[in-house]
Amino acid sequence: MDPIKESLRSFILAEYLLGESPANLTDQTPLRTSGILDSMATLGLVSFVEKTFGVMLDAHETGIDNFDRIEDIAALVARKKLGQ
Amino acid sequence: MIPLGTDLNTSHEELQQAAIDFAKDALGHDMIERDREQAFDRDDWQKCAEFGVQGMPIPQEYGGLGLGILPLIGVMEGLGYGCRDSGLLFSLNAHLWTNSIPILIYGTEEQKTRWLPPLCDGSLVGANGASEPDAGSDIFSMRTRATRRGNEYVLNGAKTFVTNAPVADLFVVYATIDPALGPMGITAFIVERDRPGLNIGKHMEKMGLRTSPMAEVVLEDCIVPIDNRLGREGRGVEIFECSMEWERGCILGSFLGVMRRQLEGCIAHARSRKQFGKAIGKFQSVANRIVDMRVRLDTSRPMVYRIGELKEQNKTAVLEASIAKLYVSEALVQSALDAVQIYGGYGYMTEQEVERDLRDAVAGTLYSGTSEIQRNIIARSLGL
């Protein structure tokens, strides 16, 4: 199990999907385009990613392309860490 | 006088009393005329600065008093009680929570040193441009663009409902660096009034809070240096929400004072006004209305001071601020309506200065997020 994805999943379930079955949150579930994350929640997730993985995200890296599904966010984090 | 709650300690109570005395003495003259003419009083603004209002939450090193939030809410309550010019108080609140506080919390050392002292001493009036003609409740769908060009940004777009705009010297303006980024593109900027390309549009006439001026702000190829960016690129949502949290909480302090003033006025009127041979307060339906006003005041107070307590402990108060904003703003409208009813026909007449409180109160259910938006925030916190 990818620790980055697991950490993202736990955070999202605890903060934004209280009471939801973990099985309903897959690596491919759209988070923003489906309305799971509103603007403040998106910002919360960005801050969580920066703090937890020690990366700085540029505004242009937090658009829907890179930052809508756990899979994409984990890939972004991995890329950023590699570039450090 | 209706007794205070137990939320304030002795020194804070003294501060609140000083605010009441100051407001009764120095502010809110010629209100009927100024309300009619929509006249903002710059002299009263200066008096407030000399009393310390604009500097209350700002640390002393930046020219403020460095008061904690609890005494600050207490002072706001005192001002709401003592000052009949709710428009002036609204302008002060807009200046403090949507301009000075974001600069204090998100500004660079240079921005804070440059802007906070004149914002505290009354020489500058602050404003905040977020709403747009097509982006109100859905604020982060804003279209005002910030295009990066080397070490500067070019701002283009139109802001509406900008409180203080006709008299403001310094704006905190929100724009997107790329609409495709959604909320993560929103970025905040500090824009001086005399910057070429920033134009104040037409004055907007309002139902209430008429002594607080409002206008549209148009940005046409307005160039701001990168040093005027407030916070990180794409982090405007955080700054905006921080402003709203402070505003939602603190502005309600003044609502408590207004409710207390109205209640005392209604009690006095219900005792002195006689119909059918007795004081109208002896009629149960009149008394019940006053009882409800008192209950609203006493249920509102702890909600407002709770926000202060949480913020004092550096905890988030987003949910508590939404609950309080929803409840207290609607309570104020209902109590203002009750006051008109208790005064009867006189309450409807401008001269009695009771109807103005009702017109002023309605705005509270709209600005800083409407009642419906507060309900949405609360529902989301319940997992709905």
Ligand SMILES: Cc1cc2nc3c(=O)[nH]c(=O)nc-3n(C[C@H](O)[C@H](O)[C@H](O)COP(=O)(O)OP(=O)(O)OC[C@H]3O[C@@H](n4cnc5c(N)ncnc54)[C@H](O)[C@@H]3O)c2cc1C
């Ligand atoms: C006195 C006053 C001062 C203001 N000062 C400023 C200022 O200084 N700077 C600034 O930027 N703005 C300011 N505003 C603007 C204020 O923030 C907006 O008016 C407010 O956010 C609502 O937006 P709107 O007026 O476009 O209404 P809309 O968003 O068009 O809403 C219309 C109605 O639809 C409801 N509605 C909308 N969306 C939803 C939803 N999702 N769920 C349920 N109901 C919904 C609303 O609650 C409302 O009843 C001020 C407004 C007032 C009245």
